[in-house]
Amino acid sequence: MLHVSDHHGSQDRHDARVVVIGTGYVGLTTGACLASLGHRVVCADADSGKVERLSRGQVDILEPGLPELVADGLATGRLVFTGDTVSAVREAEVVFLCLPTPMGLGGAADLAAVEAVAGQVRHELPDGCVVANKSTVPVGTSGRVAALLGRPDVAVVSNPEFLREGRAVHDFLHPDRIVVGGAPEAVERVAALYGTLGAPLVRTDAASAELAKYAANFFLAMKLSFANNLATLCESFGADIADVTAAIGQDPRIGSAFLQPGPGWGGSCLPKDTHALLSVCEAAGIDFPLLRATIDTNVAHQERLVERVVADLVPAGGSPAGARLALFGLTFKAGTSDLRDSPALAVARALRDLGIELVAYDPALSATRPDLTDLLTLADDPLSAADGAAACLILTEWPEFRDLDWEAVAARMDGRTVHDFRNLLDPDRLERAGLVRQSIGRPYALTG
Incomplete structure (x- = not known):
């Protein structure tokens, strides 16, 4: 059932253990911004060259404010980059999937990357972890990911991003709304990560x-x-x-x-x-x-x-x-x-x-x-x-x-x-x- 509130109403978390899988525009912005809010973030990516560059603070994409947030996260130790996705998720409380879903045959979204990662991490996710899908995916994908994980103890929620390129950092830190969909307890846990932003929350x-x-x-x-x-x-x-x-x-x-x-x-x-x-x-x-x-x-x-x-x-x-x-x-x-x-x-x-x-x-x-x-x-x-x-x-x-x-x-x-x-x-x-x-x-x- 839809519920929109001006305030989160859930207990804010300032030090959650978060893993972000994928370091494109959405993933890197999500990881760097969550680290700036005080969370402990590990960003994982299969591209070892990109991981090496990001670990040195080198941001390849043009996005105002993002290099500074990455540098600050690295300096404080709140932001870490790794190419070992499997090891990264073992202590995660929330795992964000920020993976590409390009146009496939007939215009349908290609979910190969999402499905591959779900298969890689299914046995490594800790008991009680929440998987939050930020990738833009067709309706029903949360259920599909949950089935691929085969872990009744791991909740899967949808937390779509509404970031504009060129203003992604601003949009993340000053959102006009935050949307989280899934089981109520898991929704509250993901919503708590954004609590200090004070944005309207759409629970659904x-x-x-x-x-x-x-x-x-x-x-x-x-x-x-x-x-x-x-x-x-x-x-x-x-x-x-x-x-x-x-x-x-x-x-x-x-x-x-x-x-x-x-x-x-x-x-x-x-x-x-x-x-x-x-x-x-x-x-x-x-x-x-x-x-x-x-x-x-x-x-x-x-x-x-x-x-x-x-x-x-x-x-x-x-x-x-x-x-x-x-x-x-x-x-x-x-x-x-x-x-x-x-x-x-x-x-x-x-x-x-x-x-x-x-x-x-x-x-x-x-x-x-x-x-x-x-x-x-x-x-x-x-x-x-x-x-x-x-x-x-x-x-x-x-x-x-x-x-x-x-x-x-x-x-x-x-x-x-x-x-x-x-x-x-x-x-x-x-x-x-x-x-x-x-x-x-x-x-x-x-x-x-």
């Missing part, structure tokens, strides 16, 4: 907690698809998307978040979670047309933007093959180095398939990315990316792009169009540089 069953994570990401994806479709309407009717979303965003029933149009939505969560939810709906024989439309709208929006770029390159028709474009930004959003399911890369692939040469710059990426060599050339600076470009595309909303020396960029470009697919730039500043800004959700005219 495991299935509801698991579905809540998918439902949240689906709603956010739906809102973004709505904003991008609304931008198309604005272009057709001569309206301004910024004014329209400012007007509707003042309505507390709608809110202003996730109403900014862009080159589509992506990242490590929304694409795989919407497809996973669609997969479980289909398996259950449930028709969810709004979910399918949300996904299809995202794809169609990106195709439309590519068509706009091509029409600008060759307004009379014909092939754009051989044209050169400068791409500013490749990560799925500013503040992270994550390229997973980046909408910028989706647009780039569609352009490359047309034979267009792409040169890109992103402040979070080095110029040596072998995984990108077949798609584009990665430049060391924005001016090098702009050399000989027929047009420039803004694909990630890095603030520094707003303050570029656009006169210098214009001098290096062959063309004069800047497709601002994040509505980031000042059109007057671009005009003074001799450039024409084409944004999203405002009337535009081809410049070719």
Whole structure:
């Protein structure tokens, strides 16, 4: 039964023995933040190289505040890293599963890592331990993990994360809610770990907690698809998307978040979670047309933007093959180095398939990315990316792009169009540089 409270109502724990399995964005943030709350945390990972780097305080992912928390945890001894998962869990009171659940065949979540770890630790978990699943998993996974463990003395709960990359540490330490689903006693034990944060606690069953994570990401994806479709309407009717979303965003029933149009939505969560939810709906024989439309709208929006770029390159028709474009930004959003399911890369692939040469710059990426060599050339600076470009595309909303020396960029470009697919730039500043800004959700005219 659902229970929401402003205060935990359970006895806070400040020194629990916690093991976090997996040190990606979620796992590392969870471990470092729990250590900062006073718990004794062991983070386990099968990647020995990553364990060695983290043990030295080297954090490979770009996440503000995380390197400092890791360094502090190591210095105080509250945070330890190991590659021996089996030994790590033997004295744990709570074990968090923070494992990857990538998109598998047909869009379903791939639970191989979760199932493998459950098999590894099932005989090593101490009596009375609680296993908390933070990985985003289909409804019923808590029961599946419990069956794999085969340990009636070990409770399995769902404790989904609601962290935004680039703000993960802030979101963990200042959550708007904490959701824990499972048997009441186990729920209270996990909730107690967060007690000092003072966030509203949603106590529920495991299935509801698991579905809540998918439902949240689906709603956010739906809102973004709505904003991008609304931008198309604005272009057709001569309206301004910024004014329209400012007007509707003042309505507390709608809110202003996730109403900014862009080159589509992506990242490590929304694409795989919407497809996973669609997969479980289909398996259950449930028709969810709004979910399918949300996904299809995202794809169609990106195709439309590519068509706009091509029409600008060759307004009379014909092939754009051989044209050169400068791409500013490749990560799925500013503040992270994550390229997973980046909408910028989706647009780039569609352009490359047309034979267009792409040169890109992103402040979070080095110029040596072998995984990108077949798609584009990665430049060391924005001016090098702009050399000989027929047009420039803004694909990630890095603030520094707003303050570029656009006169210098214009001098290096062959063309004069800047497709601002994040509505980031000042059109007057671009005009003074001799450039024409084409944004999203405002009337535009081809410049070719």
